[in-house]
Each structure stands twice: as C-alpha cells, then as structure tokens.
Amino acid sequence: MATLDQCRAALERLAQNLSTAEGDVRSAAALDRSLSCRIIDLDVTFLGRLADGTLRDITSVPGPPPQKAQIRLTMAGDDLVALVDGELNFAKAWATGRVRLEAGLRDLLRLRTLL
Template sequence: MASVEECRAAIGKVSDRISQVDESRRRKHIMDRTVSVTVSDLATVFDMRLDMAGLVGITDRPVDPAAKRAQVRITVSSDDLVELAEDRLDFAKALLSGRIKLDASLGDMMRLRKLL
C-alpha cells in the first residue's frame, strides 16, 4: 500500500504530464473543473482543480460523505494511483476492469479520454 505522500507525488506526476501536453490540445480538451481523488485504502480524498496549468490547489482530507462533491470524482487504490502515474497501468483498462471508478459528466469523460 502506497502512502499519502506517495499518492500526492503521483498526482503531481499526472499534473506535470498534463502541463506538458501541447497548449492548443490542452485548450481544446481542458475545462476548469473541480476534481477529487478518493484513495480507498487510505480513506483519504485529494481535492484539486484541473485547469490549463494541470492539477492545482491539491489538498488532502479524510473521507467525508457530507463534503461538497467535485465535478470529476475518481476512486482508486493507492497502489493503482501510483501505477497510473508511472504509466504502468492503462487508465482505460483499469476503468473497464473496475480498478478505477470515474464519476463525471459524459462531456468531461470524453474530454479527459482525449487528453490522457
């Protein structure tokens, strides 16, 4: 099981990868969105925003069902989050196999699919 710090570093890697995508492609596929990543085995939620700079304003908190819901919500284990960030796990395959749960509008899912 990965630690909270390793998960934060993994999210940072994903953010770096997003910021390295060609600016015209980012403009086409990124809309300012609130994002939460629930790390199920750590009972921790990372809240952030997705914008042209990547994932910004990353904070962590304990799971709280009463908390305000993000526009894009991802649930994943700590190890899978680290594997995703290191490109050892394919996002689409993990989603289809149930290793990742994604809760977002259809439009957001389509834009994210094209970006990642």
C-alpha cells in the same frame, strides 16, 4: 500499499505532466473543473482543480470528499501511482473496476483523450 506521500507525489507528477502536454491532451486538460480523487485503502480524498491544462491547488482531507466534485476518481493508492507512472492502462483499469470515474457526459467526452 502506497503511502499518502507517494499518492501526493503521483498527483504532483500528473499535474506536471499535464502542464507540459501538447495537442489533443493539452486541449482535453484545459477544462475548468473541480476534481476529487478518493484513495480507498488510505481513506483519504485529494481535492484539486483541473484548470488551464494542469491540476492545481491539491489538498487532502480524511475520508470521503466533503462536497461532490465535477470530476470524481476512486481507486487504491497503488493504482494511482501505477497510472501516473505509466504501468497501468487507465482504460483497462476502468473497464475492470480498479478505477472509477464519474463526471458529466460532456466532461467524459473531452477527457477520453486523456484516457
């Protein structure tokens, strides 16, 4: 099971990856949206903001998110680490229920480039 520090490090790597992305990935990440990532096995939620092509202001709170973010992810810590490390395909994990993504239709359409 991934630790809280490993999950935080994975999100920081994701933020770095997004900030150096180019083309379609860069434009898809250019949304300005609140984001939550609930790690069910650690009972913690990471909160942040997807803005200007990167993930910013990452914080964590115990339990479920205090408010509903515009883009919401739910998964196990190991899955977060595997996704960021490129060991787990997002589309396959989403299709099999290992990862849950909730967002408005317009956001889902833009995010599909990232997935």
